[in-house]
Amino acid sequence: xxxxxxxxxxxxxxxxxxxxxxxxxxxxxxxxxxxxxxxxxxxxxxxxxxxxxxxxxxxxxxxxxxxxxxxxxxxxxxxxxxxxxxxxxxxxxxxxxxxxxxxxxxxxxxx
Amino acid sequence: xxxxxxxxxxxxxxxxxxxxxxxxxxxxxxxxxxxxxxxxxxxxxxxxxxxxxxxxxxxxxxxxxxxxxxxxxxxxxxxxxxxxxxxxxxxxxxxxxxxxxxxxxxxxxxxxxxxxxxxxxxxxxxxxxxxxxxxxxxxxxxxxxxxxxxxxxxxxxxxxxxxxxxxxxxxxxxxxxxxxxxxxxxxxxxxxxxxxxxxxxxxxxxxxxxxxxxxxxxxxxxxxxxxxxxxxxxxxxxxxxxxxxxxxxxxxxxxxxxxxxxxxxxxxxxxxxxxxxxxxxxxxxxxxxxxxxxxxxxxxxxxxxxxxxxxxxxxxxxxxxxxxxxxxxxxxxxxxxxxxxxxxxxxxxxxxxxxxxxxxxxxxxxxxxxxxxxxxxxxxxxxxxxxxxxxxxxxxxxxxxxxxxxxxxxxxxxxxxxxxxxxxxxxxxxxxxxxxxxxxxxxxxxxxxxxxxxxxxxx
Amino acid sequence: xxxxxxxxxxxxxxxxxxxxxxxxxxxxxxxxxxxxxxxxxxxxxxxxxxxxxxxxxxxxxxxxxxxxxxxxxxxxxxxxxxxx
Numbered sequence: 094x095x096x097x098x099x100x101x102x103x104x105x106x107x108x109x110x111x112x113x114x115x116x117x118x119x120x121x122x123x124x125x126x127x128x129x130x131x132x133x134x135x136x137x138x139x140x141x142x143x144x145x146x147x148x149x150x151x152x153x154x155x156x157x158x159x160x161x162x163x164x165x166x167x168x169x170x171x172x173x174x175x176x177x178x179x180x181x182x183x184x185x186x187x188x189x190x191x192x193x194x195x196x197x198x199x200x201x202x203x204x
Numbered sequence: 205x206x207x208x209x210x211x212x213x214x215x216x217x218x219x220x221x222x223x224x225x226x227x228x229x230x231x232x233x234x235x236x237x238x239x240x241x242x243x244x245x246x247x248x249x250x251x252x253x254x255x256x257x258x259x260x261x262x263x264x265x266x267x268x269x270x271x272x273x274x275x276x277x278x279x280x281x282x283x284x285x286x287x288x289x290x291x292x293x294x295x296x297x298x299x300x301x302x303x304x305x306x307x308x309x310x311x312x313x314x315x316x317x318x319x320x321x322x323x324x325x326x327x328x329x330x331x332x333x334x335x336x337x338x339x340x341x342x343x344x345x346x347x348x349x350x351x352x353x354x355x356x357x358x359x360x361x362x363x364x365x366x367x368x369x370x371x372x373x374x375x376x377x378x379x380x381x382x383x384x385x386x387x388x389x390x391x392x393x394x395x396x397x398x399x400x401x402x403x404x405x406x407x408x409x410x411x412x413x414x415x416x417x418x419x420x421x422x423x424x425x426x427x428x429x430x431x432x433x434x435x436x437x438x439x440x441x442x443x444x445x446x447x448x449x450x451x452x453x454x455x456x457x458x459x460x461x462x463x464x465x466x467x468x469x470x471x472x473x474x475x476x477x478x479x480x481x482x483x484x485x486x487x488x489x490x491x492x493x494x495x496x497x498x499x500x501x502x503x504x505x506x507x508x509x510x511x512x513x514x515x516x517x518x519x520x521x522x523x524x525x526x527x528x529x530x531x532x533x534x535x536x537x538x539x540x541x542x543x544x545x546x547x548x549x550x551x552x553x554x555x556x557x558x559x560x561x562x563x564x565x566x567x568x569x570x571x572x573x574x575x576x577x578x579x580x581x582x583x584x585x586x587x588x589x590x591x592x593x594x595x596x597x598x599x600x601x602x603x604x605x606x607x608x609x610x611x612x613x614x615x616x617x618x619x620x621x622x623x624x625x626x627x628x629x630x631x632x633x634x635x636x637x638x639x640x641x642x643x644x645x646x647x648x649x650x651x652x653x654x655x656x657x658x659x660x661x662x663x
Numbered sequence: 664x665x666x667x668x669x670x671x672x673x674x675x676x677x678x679x680x681x682x683x684x685x686x687x688x689x690x691x692x693x694x695x696x697x698x699x700x701x702x703x704x705x706x707x708x709x710x711x712x713x714x715x716x717x718x719x720x721x722x723x724x725x726x727x728x729x730x731x732x733x734x735x736x737x738x739x740x741x742x743x744x745x746x747x
Contacts, residue, residue: 094668095708098675102682103358109686110347117691117733119343121698123350124729125682128705130354131721132678135712137365145713160713163370164361167316168717171357174323176724176732178350181330183736185346189339190740196691201340 096136102129116189116196120182127175131168138164207246207266208253210239210274210307218300228296229289235300236282239307243274250313259374265313268652269507273310273438276511280431280518281306287522287625288423295332302328306435315360315370318439322353322403329432333416333424341415348402348412356399359392366392372447379449386451393448397458400443404436405491407465417484425480425525426518429487434514437491441498441506445657455499463590465492470594474601479524479534482605486560487517489594497575500582503657504650505575512559512567515636519556519629523549530619536608543609545618552629554606559636561598567639570646671711678704695733702726
């Protein structure tokens with residue numbers, strides 16, 4: 094069920110990137126898209142009635158059904174990369190503000 | 205020594221360079237030089253990382269294809285550093301990360317690792333482009349680049365759900381053995397095509413190029429247009445030749461889109477009056493042409509074309525960006541006669557631009573002729589006609605620019621090019637002539653590249 | 664099992680509504696708050712899909728660090744704006 098929500102989130106993020114003209118809003122839409130993407134990746138590895146892929150003293154046999162751990166490792170990397178891009182985008186946004194005095198792309202004078 | 209040092213040493217140096225800002229540019233030059241020298245000592249083969257065997261762990265692939273790419277890209281990177289040494293000081297750490305990312309892109313044999321390196325080199329590229337001081341253009345680049353790599357990740361994960369592996373060679377094997385049809389592969393393929401197409405400057409996804417390269421200084425211009433573009437083209441080539449089987453119908457659609465990209469790029473270049481804009485539109489057309497060649501399966505000569513582009517774009521963008529840095533303008537009309545005062549620079553620029561448009565004696569001619577021969581062998585006359593026509597258009601606008609720039613005028617502006625850029629561009633220009641006349645080297649390299657894909661390939 | 668299905672539906676609908684609000688709200692700081700709460704909802708989604716390690720990371724980095732980055736940017740910009 095959640096993968097449908099994830100796809101809608103990716104689409105909403107794209108909609109935000111395309112329609113918004115505010116620098117902060119565009120970075121925010123990027124974040125929404127990334128969250129949707131992360132949910133989608135996790136849902137790819139989900140197995141119905143599976144358990145979390147962590148070996149504990151309670152579950153230490155191979156006969157149990159685990160969800161696929163590889164997409165989770167991918168998402169951990171993707172989250173960190175996403176934070177890096179967001180931080181860089183916000184730094185550039187701050188530079189834009191100190192140069193033009195506004196966040197709105199339409200109010201900036203084209204050069 | 206194993207080739208992982210090509211990635212590990214720049215990353216380590218990047219961390220060290222944070223500690224000592226003054227040492228950072230020197231460290232950058234040393235590491236870049238170390239990379240160039242050490243490439244020649246590595247033995248070919250697959251390198252497993254962390255002790256996990258190939259389909260399970262991440263592996264780096266060093267074959268003749270990636271070896272050629274590594275040599276060209278590392279040397280070009282070093283030359284760009286020398287040309288723009290005073291700009292490098294501020295972004296030395298970023299450039300070290302960029303070097304690690306570019307080497308990783310060429311070496312990796314794992315699709316997710318490729319995504320990580322796209323992001324690493326992409327973030328470095330955004331930071332390098334901030335030295336233009338055009339923050340809105342950099343922001344556009346960042347947004348488009350991030351959306352593109354997100355699309356790449358989406359395609360990647362759909363592919364993983366279908367095939368169940370991320371290793372490139374393993375994926376090619378499983379696609380053929382499990383009989384996954386090309387129609388089913390077209391969705392993830394298109395997503396990945398979009399993601400890589402953003403970085404490779406293909407037509408519908410390249411609105412960032414004008415903002416970045418149209419205002420480029422002498423670091424950003426050669427770095428993005430020559431080094432980055434060459435790397436991404438080679439990555440595209442690896443994915444198109446060794447992972448995917450493109451179905452005929454999809455291949456036709458992509459070829460048409462790319463042909464439109466070539467024609468549009470050349471037309472825009474013909475119409476624009478600014479030196480850097482002419483060059484950037486021409487490089488958009490060249491990028492589309494290279495991807496078409498990879499799609500058509502002319503892998504060896506496509507690699508040679510990438511190399512010819514790296515060399516000639518390095519010369520062209522270095523000279524154009526240096527000139528417009530000094531004069532604060534790049535309207536061709538304002539630059540009239542600058543070459544009559546700087547003969548060496550002028551000759552190098554002339555050779556590089558004529559090589560791009562494919563005149564005899566130069567490397568571009570040899571590449572284009574062999575490409576056309578193999579296209580005529582495949583009886584694809586439309587493609588050949590478009591390539592020939594765009595070559596003529598290219599020749600016309602380059603000659604038009606050259607006439608204006610060589611035009612002898614008394615009040616022409618004088619620019620003092622420093623001796624580093626003079627030496628580098630003249631050596632590269634001589635290299636273009638050498639490869640253009642002494643073609644056995646190229647033929648040998650083409651054969652070694654083609655052999656790589658005949659063994660593990662899917663033809 | 665029925666309960667989990669209902670929770671999934673509620674989380675999914677909340678995610679979409681919060682994302683829409685974040686994109687379309689007029690005030691920037693409100694938009695950032697909607698993004699933060701959306702991130703918390705996605706944490707619940709990760710837990711439901713049996714990925715507790717991702718959930719912890721997303722709660723700390725996605726919801727905490729990213730929100731604080733946005734808020735600090737907006738605050739520092741407001742200071743610059745007052746000076747000018």
